Structure formats: structure tokens, C-alpha cells
Amino acid sequence: MAAEGEATVPNGAGAKASASQAGAGEPKRAGGFLRQAFTYYGVSIAQTFVEFGVFALMKAFGLAVGVSNGIAVACSGAFNFFMNRNVTFKASSNFWRSVALFVLLYVWNFLFGTWFIDATSAAFGWPQAAGKLVTMVMQGIWGFCLCKWVIFK
Template sequence: MIRQLFGYYGVSIMQTFVEFGVFALLQLAGAPFRIANTAAVFCSGSFNYAMNRSITFKSSSNHIRSIAMFTAMYCWNLLFSNLMMSWIPSQLGWPTMAVKIITMGMQSIWGFLLCRHVIFA
């Protein structure tokens, strides 16, 4: 489990750079945050799935089942982060980028648990 934990968070660190980088570049290019976030989550999710399936969890589980469950988790993550970035800045005055970082941290915790015990089990 410790090896998987380190592997998962190593992939997550790389994924964070992918996701935040795509998000920031699209925001700087003038894209609305929902479009920027959707593209960022799609790119980072694809990266995360490939790396965690083949390297971290070395999964031989049903590939179609794993993709479906991973996609469901990422749809939830996208909905959650978009809702938080819509609500928190308008209600609390926090910067969108700060809310993005917080939601990514939360997602990394439940993401490991779901990947280890459900998606790649």
C-alpha cells in the first residue's frame, strides 16, 4: 500500500502540473473558467488514468469497467470543482485559482481511495 500511495501521489503531482497548466493557459487566453476547467480535467484525467492503471496499481482488472468508473469519478470531480468555483468566489470573495487548488487537494484524497479500492481493484 505504501508503494501505491507514493506512486499515486507522484502521478498526482505530475497530473497537477498538467491540469493547472492547461487551466492557467486557457484562462490567460481568455477562456471562461468552465471551459478551461473542463479541458484541464479531461487532459489530466487521461494522463492520470493511463499512469495509475499501468504503473501505480498495475491493474489487470476489466479495462471497460475501470474506464467507466474512472470516468464517473472524473465527471463528479468536474461537477464538484465547477460548482465550488462558481459558488465560493461569489459568496466568500476567494480567488478562483485558490478554490481550484483546494478542490484539487480534496479530489486527490478521495481519488486515491476510489482508485485503490474500487476502480483498479
């Protein structure tokens, strides 16, 4: 009879149970690729609400559009950084290195996005919203890859 907390194992499966129990003392991984991808894109969706909410709140306090938008972008970027660092990727890498790389990614995304929207509109006659949508998809893909394998590594 099995003691409390122990599972009984059918004949022939004992080796499998022992092998899985052997890894019980190993440190947990930060999570599988799919879990991280879903969490990363979930954080991005939440970031949208944070940015809009902070923008609306700042406007309600009577701040100018540029100031309100700047505060909103800073708050949503900080939210994204801390959530992805601590929840999505569970990073223990150098904090300031991660901050610097994350800021560089934001600057790159801004510069590339602005150029791409204008370039596709001028070259192909695309509506600017279509260029923005394509830009956001590309930024979402390389942003995840860079956060996973470079920024929070």
C-alpha cells in the same frame, strides 16, 4: 558452511529465516499503501506536465485554445489512467469497467469543482484560486481512495 546463495543464520534465528523463506513462493502484492500514495501523487504531478506540454504543442501547431485544451486534457487523462492502472495499483480488474468509472470520476470532479469554486467565492468571499486549491486537495484525496478501492479493484 553455507552453500553459495544461502545466508548463515545466528543461533535461535533459524525459525525466522524459515518463515520468511516459506512466503517466497507467494504472489507479490501490488505494493503498500504509502508506496501507492506516493506513486499516485507522482503520477498526478507528471500528468500536469503532460497536459501542459500537449497543450503547448497543439497551440504551436496553430490549433484553437478549446481544441488544444481538449486534446491536452484527453492525453493527460489517458496518461493518468494507464499509469495508475498499470504502475500504481497494478490492476487486473475489468478494463472497460475501470475506464467507465474513471471517466465518471473525471466528470464528477469537473462538475463538483466548478460548483465549489463558485459557491465558496459567493458564500464566503474566497478568491476563486483558493476554492480551486481546496477542490484539488479534496479531489486528490477521494481520487486516490476511489482508484485504490473501487476503480482499479
